[in-house]
Amino acid sequence: MLTMHRQLRITIDELRYIAITCPDCRTAVTLDMTLPTPDNTGYSFAPSKCPVCFREYDSAIRPNVNQLWKLWVALRQIGQRVSFVIDLPEEKTAEAKTDTQIPATR
Numbered sequence: 001m002l003t004m005h006r007q008l009r010i011t012i013d014e015l016r017y018i019a020i021t022c023p024d025c026r027t028a029v030t031l032d033m034t035l036p037t038p039d040n041t042g043y044s045f046a047p048s049k050c051p052v053c054f055r056e057y058d059s060a061i062r063p064n065v066n067q068l069w070k071l072w073v074a075l076r077q078i079g080q081r082v083s084f085v086i087d088l089p090e091e092k093t094a095e096a097k098t099d100t101q102i103p104a105t106r
């Protein structure tokens with residue numbers, strides 16, 4: 001049995017969206033990092049509360065998402081040279097055939 005080690009590589013240029021999942025109602029909000037900040041203040045990229053249940057996001061979400069967005073903006077200057085790498089589940093393939101037919105020679 002052969003095992004293929006697979007990875008997905010995403011450059012900073014290709015990384016465009018970030019999703020925040022509300023810990024209360026499980027709504028996932030996908031934000032486009034290329035667009036102006038949702039609160040239009042320019043100081044915060046992440047919204048302060050869930051748009052569905054209106055609960056404030058956990059205090060760890062907003063500042064960390066804001067920092068990630070600021071880092072993304074800075075890294076886009078060298079976007080093709082920096083990438084994220086994701087390990088994908090291993091893919092098992094059929095066992096390699098080891099017996100080969102050798103033509104008979106006379």
Ligand SMILES: [Zn+2]
Binds near residue numbers: 027
């Ligand atoms: Zn919610």
